[in-house]
Amino acid sequence: MADLKTNFAGLTLKSPVIAGSCGLTADVEKLREMEKNGAGAVILKSVFEEQIRMDVQKMTGNSDSSEEGDYLRNYVRANTLQQYIDLVKAAKKSISIPVIASINCIADGEWVSFAKELEQAGADALELNVFVLPLDEFKESVETENIYYSIVKHLRSQVKLPLIVKISHYFTNLPTFVAKLKAVGADAITLFNRFYEPDIDIEQLTVGVASVFSNPQDLRTTLRWTGILAGKNPQLQISASTGVHGGEAVVKMLLAGATTVQICSAMYEEGVETIQTMNRFVASWMEKHDFCNIEQFRGKLSYADIENAARYERAQFMKYFSDRK
Secondary structure, eight states: OOBOOEEETTEEESOSEEEOSSGGGGOHHHHHHHHHTTOSEEEOOOEEHHHHHHHHHHHHTTOOOHHHHHHHHHHHHHHHHHHHHHHHHHHHHHOSSOEEEEEEESSSSTHHHHHHHHHHHTOSEEEEEEOOOOOOTTSOHHHHHHHHHHHHHHHHHHOOSOEEEEEOSOOTTHHHHHHHHHHTTOSEEEEOOOOOOEEEETTTTEEEEOOSSOOGGGHHHHHHHHHHHHHHOTTOOEEEESSOOSHHHHHHHHHHTOSEEEESHHHHHHOTTHHHHHHHHHHHHHHHTTOSBGGGTTTTTSTTSHHHHHHHHOOSOTHHHHTOO
16 A cells, blocks of 8 residues: 655655645634645645735824834734734644644744744744845845845744745756755755736736636646756755646656645645545555655656756757747
8 A cells, every 4th residue: 555654844744745825724624624635734824024014004004103103013913923823723723734834024033033932832844935026136146045044044043843945946046045045944945936926907908916826837847946956955855836736746746856745726726625636646656656655756757867857957949849840
């Protein structure tokens, strides 16, 4: 019988399929369903630093009173964070699989004290969803990257929780960047963030919002970099996210070298039961290919295999399109 257990960021999971951070993971009843359907772990809906700042700004408006602004800022922050701590505690009481808290932050600072509170509340790990949009043309890329290192290093010095850093692929040298994140204290990496994306309505002449859900084709970028990073460092623990919509995608990511995968859009579109469907597919595939456990094939088709290296490296279509009439 196929054994789906895996070790990720110091946690033992009964399945490599993790319920990623989203609105569904803010509902304790949904968390119970996820566990029932075989999720290896759940990542709670993120608490957003940006959202707290925006809420404070809306409440204060154009007020000139710094005292009023400070009061509202502290009130909104404390209320939001307390609600999140309550969610962590409720989740830990309701399910037995690992509960991973999630912080979406854009700067180093006060999040360290919050991380400590999450640790005390019983969170099994912490995922840092970090993205700094580089808009300042006078700032060098290394200055932006240093923000990420500072956040991870600061948190690592204060908490013992496993730290998982969720990043985008928008970096000049991703292997170097990831290696430095690991060096300053990251236990694992999640590839990749899925962002709010704008769209343009050419009839109404307005800027709106593109679809928030991923699609199966989004898997390709994640697959490329999972294969490359896992191949360069087999000890690096990667959670593959964005584009995982079925059991076949789970197998592909594990073969590329991922330790776990995260699903979100698939749960919205197919229901939480899709976790069980994915697990059954992986188990059936393993039995078909005579694999007893995941470590027997994880990374088997990563960049480390010289025969696959060119496939991961190639960026231009070259012959593929030149032969098509």
